[in-house]
Amino acid sequence: MDNVEIARFFNEISDLLEIKGENPFRVRSYRNAALVIEGLTLSLESIVEKDEKSLEDIPGIGKSIHEKIVEIIRTNGCELHEELLKEVPQGVLELLKVSGIGPRKAGLLYKKLGIQGVGDLEAAAKGHKLRDLPGMGERSEEKILRAIEDYKTIKASSLRFKLSVAYPRARGYIEYLKKFKGVVQVEAAGSLRRWKETVGDVDILVTCREAAAVMEHFVKYPDVKEVVSKGETKATVVLKSGLQVDLRALEKKSFGAALQYFTGSKSHNIAVRDRAKKMGLKISEYGVFSGKTGEMVAGEKEEDVYRAVGLPWIAPELRENMGEIEAAERGDLPDLIELSDIKGDLHVHSTFSDGASTMEELAEAAMGMGYEYMAVTDHSKAVGIAHGLDEKRLEEVISGVEAVNRRLEKKGVGFRLIKGAEVDIRADGTLDFSEGALKKLDCVVGAVHSGFTMTMEDMTRRIIKTMETGYLNVLAHPTGRLIGMREPYEVDMERVMDAAKEYGVALELNSFPERLDLNDAHLRLAKDKGVMVAISTDAHHAGHLDYVIYGVHTARRGWIEKKNVLNARGLKELMRLLKRGC
Numbered sequence: 001m002d003n004v005e006i007a008r009f010f011n012e013i014s015d016l017l018e019i020k021g022e023n024p025f026r027v028r029s030y031r032n033a034a035l036v037i038e039g040l041t042l043s044l045e046s047i048v049e050k051d052e053k054s055l056e057d058i059p060g061i062g063k064s065i066h067e068k069i070v071e072i073i074r075t076n077g078c079e080l081h082e083e084l085l086k087e088v089p090q091g092v093l094e095l096l097k098v099s100g101i102g103p104r105k106a107g108l109l110y111k112k113l114g115i116q117g118v119g120d121l122e123a124a125a126k127g128h129k130l131r132d133l134p135g136m137g138e139r140s141e142e143k144i145l146r147a148i149e150d151y152k153t154i155k156a157s158s159l160r161f162k163l164s165v166a167y168p169r170a171r172g173y174i175e176y177l178k179k180f181k182g183v184v185q186v187e188a189a190g191s192l193r194r195w196k197e198t199v200g201d202v203d204i205l206v207t208c209r210e211a212a213a214v215m216e217h218f219v220k221y222p223d224v225k226e227v228v229s230k231g232e233t234k235a236t237v238v239l240k241s242g243l244q245v246d247l248r249a250l251e252k253k254s255f256g257a258a259l260q261y262f263t264g265s266k267s268h269n270i271a272v273r274d275r276a277k278k279m280g281l282k283i284s285e286y287g288v289f290s291g292k293t294g295e296m297v298a299g300e301k302e303e304d305v306y307r308a309v310g311l312p313w314i315a316p317e318l319r320e321n322m323g324e325i326e327a328a329e330r331g332d333l334p335d336l337i338e339l340s341d342i343k344g345d346l347h348v349h350s351t352f353s354d355g356a357s358t359m360e361e362l363a364e365a366a367m368g369m370g371y372e373y374m375a376v377t378d379h380s381k382a383v384g385i386a387h388g389l390d391e392k393r394l395e396e397v398i399s400g401v402e403a404v405n406r407r408l409e410k411k412g413v414g415f416r417l418i419k420g421a422e423v424d425i426r427a428d429g430t431l432d433f434s435e436g437a438l439k440k441l442d443c444v445v446g447a448v449h450s451g452f453t454m455t456m457e458d459m460t461r462r463i464i465k466t467m468e469t470g471y472l473n474v475l476a477h478p479t480g481r482l483i484g485m486r487e488p489y490e491v492d493m494e495r496v497m498d499a500a501k502e503y504g505v506a507l508e509l510n511s512f513p514e515r516l517d518l519n520d521a522h523l524r525l526a527k528d529k530g531v532m533v534a535i536s537t538d539a540h541h542a543g544h545l546d547y548v549i550y551g552v553h554t555a556r557r558g559w560i561e562k563k564n565v566l567n568a569r570g571l572k573e574l575m576r577l578l579k580r581g582c
Contacts, residue, residue, distance in 0.1 A: 001073055002223075002241070003037050003044055004165065009068075009078050010034035015093060016084040018103035019110065028387070029065075032356040036060035037069075039356075039543020048073050060356050060541070091117035099147040099452065099486045102385070108133060122148050143453050150487045160198035161243050162483060163550050164513030167192065169243055170202045173221060177247075180217045182209040185255055189262035193316045195553035197483055197516045201244040203262050211249035218247045254286045257299035260306075261285035267321035275309050275325070283309075317556040322524075336556045337535075341568040342548055344373035346474055347422065347445050347508060347536035352397050353378035353387050357542040359400055359417060363408070365542035367415045372571045375420035375443040376401055380432035382424035383449050391437045394421060398440060416571060418442045418578075422476060427451045429465025431472070438471045443578055445508070445536075447476035448489070456490035463496055467503040473578050474534045474566070475500065477510040477517040485514065493522055497529045504581020506532040506566045509558075511551025512544070523558020532582035534566040 014030035036058065037044065047054055048070055055066045072078050088110065094117050095106040101121075109115040112133055113124055124130055125141045125148070170188050177186050183206055187193070190203035208214045215235045219227045228236040233249040250258045261269060262285065276283045280291045287299025288308040298304035303313045311328045315336055318324040327333050348362055349355035357365075359376050366374040378397060379388035389397060401417045408415055420443035424432035431438060431446060438444055446466050454462065466472050478496065479488035500507055507526055510517045515538065518526065526533055535551040537544055555565070562568045566582055 001045055001076065003040055004241070006044055006069060006072050007034040007037040009072050009081050010037065010065075012093060013078070013081055013084060015096060015103050015106075016081075016088050019088050019092060019107035020084070021104075021107060028354075029062075031354075032060060033065045035356040035541045036543070039539075039541035039546075041543060041546065044069055045073050059361055089116045091120070094118055095121060097485060098144065098151045100143055101147070105135075108135075118148060118151060146453070153487075160200050160484075161241070162198055162513045163192075163195065163516075164547070165241060166199040166202055166243060167550075169223070169239060169241060170204070170245070172223070173202070173245060174204065176221055177204070177206060177214070177218065180214060183214060184208055184252070187259055189259055190264065193263045194265065194319055195317050195550075195557060197519065197554065199243075201246060204245060204247045205255065205258055205262060206247065206249050207252045207255050208249055214249055215247065252300060253296070254299045256301040256303070257283070257287045257305050258285045260302050263316050263319060265320050268319040268324070271321050271325050272306075272309060272311075275311075279309060281308060315556060317553060318559070320557075334559045335561050337552055337560050337562050337565055337568065339549060339552045341562045341565065342371075342535060342552065343570055343574070344371045344375070344418075344567050345536050345539065345545060345548065346375045346418070346420070346443055346534050346567050347377050347476060347510070348374055348539045348545070349378055349422070350376055350397075352376075352393065352400075353383075353389060354385075355540045357540075359397075359404055361542045362539070362545070363404055363415065363417055365545050367413070369545060372414065373416045373418055373574065375418040375445070377420040377422045377443065377445045380421055380423045382426065382432045383422075388424075388432075389421065391433060394433070394437055394440075397421070418575075420445060422447050424449055425462065425466045427454070427462060429462045431466060431469065435471070442575065443473050444471050445474045445476045446472045448480055452480055452486075452489040454489065456492055459489055460492040460495050463491065464499040467499045467505050470503065472503070472505050473582075474506045474508050474536075476508045476536075477515050477538070478507050479517050479519075479522070481517050482514050483516065488517070493525065494529075497526055497531050500526075500531045501529055504577075506534045506582045509533050509535045509551050509555055509560075510538050511535060511547045511549075511554070512538040513547060513550055516550060516554050518554075518558070520554060520557035523555060523560055527559055527561075527564050532566045532577075533560060533564055536567065 010030045011034040014027050018027045052070050055061050055069060068078055092106050092110045095101045098118060113129060115121050115124055125144045130136050130141045131138050170192055174186050177183055185207040187205050188202060189205055192199050192202050206214060211233045215230055218235050219230050219237055223239045224237045225240045226238040228238060235247045238244050273283050282289045282291055287296045288305055289296050298308040306313050314324050314328050350359045350362060381388040381390045398419050401419050404417050419441050421441055422445045425446045425448050426432060479491060481488035507518060535555055537547045539545050
């Protein structure tokens with residue numbers, strides 16, 4: 001059982017307790033446990049196998065949580081989870097997948113109307129049974145019916161896996177294969193190598209000395225749930241998560257051609273093959289061949305495949321036939337942002353709001369990544385469910401940041417915490433803190449957390465009005481989408497970007513795997529308009545800082561370069577830009 005599955009138990013326990021109306025502190029303790037577990041890089045199962053007492057050394061894992069982790073790993077279940085499901089049917093949890101339905105509202109629907117699933121909810125809304133419930137009305141019914149349609153659309157296309165599911169599993173599988181005697185080269189291909197936001201399956205390519213032995217080793221991987229097929233040079237398995245993984249063994253002379261072919265995309269490959277035909281060449285997964293003689297002219301290295309058709313190597317993230325071949329031909333490919341270019345994170349939550357790590361723990365993790373700075377940006381009071389800050393508590397956060405910085409300075413550490421907040425953008429376009437409070441902050445990250453059903457015109461005007469205040473530094477998760485869970489709200493991104501350029505506001509690329517917001521198309525538009533991008537994680541636990549990898553590769557899909565990224569600047573230049581506008 002992997003960490004994601006373990007975290008699911010704690011998330012569901014938290015949801016079930018909140019549906020029942022239990023103590024919010026108890027609810028939050030289980031929610032924070034899930035955040036801690038999701039952020040861990042080490043396998044909890046392997047920790048328990050070696051020494052379960054060492055769980056207590058993990059920050060945020062108390063005795064009660066420790067005991068439940070062990071129970072889940074050893075029994076594949078949790079007694080508390082089972083008891084809660086006897087009181088609240090599983091179908092009520094499904095309601096939480098409908099945008100606008102949180103645990104409290106799901107509890108209300110279940111207790112008052114006996115609603116136990118999305119089907120029940122749709123029938124009740126169509127039968128006008130929701131409008132008389134507390135806090136609801138005719139408009140609420142209309143919103144819920146629209147949200148149910150969105151949910152159905154998302155559910156129909158949910159056979160794909162988020163990067164945060166596919167990438168670590170592929171990485172673990174690749175490390176497993178690399179250690180096997182006789183394996184020479186191992187690479188992931190397909191949409192995972194192009195870092196698409198969702199992945200259908202994982203393709204792995206290898207060169208090796210004994211293909212049959214490698215195939216046998218491949219299907220014995222501990223996470224394999226089902227072996228679909230196994231041949232001499234190909235095998236397919238399904239992991240416990242449901243993710244399918246395909247392995248192909250290749251000759252060394254064809255590895256580069258196969259890597260190019262199986263990375264795709266299909267439209268990119270067609271364009272490359274069309275170009276080859278015009279040059280009298282043929283390209284397949286086995287190599288590049290002369291159309292006249294059949295002689296192989298390239299194939300061992302991917303760079304040689306592109307060189308054979310008169311092009312420089314094109315980064316996998318760009319291979320979508322969206323102008324990359326023409327840019328390569330002109331010698332005008334972008335110098336893409338690298339993970340090592342990121343100097344800090346500008347959107348991080350601590351225990352002052354809904355984070356599971358203290359600011360000291362977050363700072364320690366950021367320094368471990370080689371960062372120069374990190375902005376502590378806890379929620380403002382409008383996000384009550386996240387224990388948002390009022391202005392009195394904001395003062396405590398500011399004092400805490402200053403205290404940490406003084407301690408670091410005494411130690412001669414150059415790292416700095418930046419005073420920030422994720423401030424709610426109200427429906428009227430004003431910010432959720434007074435001007436006096438906003439002036440005390442170095443980095444104001446503004447975000448929309450409500451009113452997602454506004455018209456495009458109203459939402460656009462709302463965001464632009466906030467930019468006009470002059471206090472906003474970064475617009476967080478600009479379209480509000482949650483991949484596979486919530487569609488983006490309607491907003492005119494061109495007008496928002498024009499305003500961002502005018503008022504010196506950076507647009508966030510939120511690296512949290514459920515968001516990846518901005519997407520690649522919006523990033524290209526931002527780059528074309530000269531709008532600065534901030535690649536931040538929205539971390540709610542120190543381990544979430546690693547999510548920056550998803551943001552960086554999404555930025556690369558959007559042709560983003562180091563010069564386009566706010567937090568690729570050093571501390572001194574960053575502070576100047578935050579003060580004067582990007």
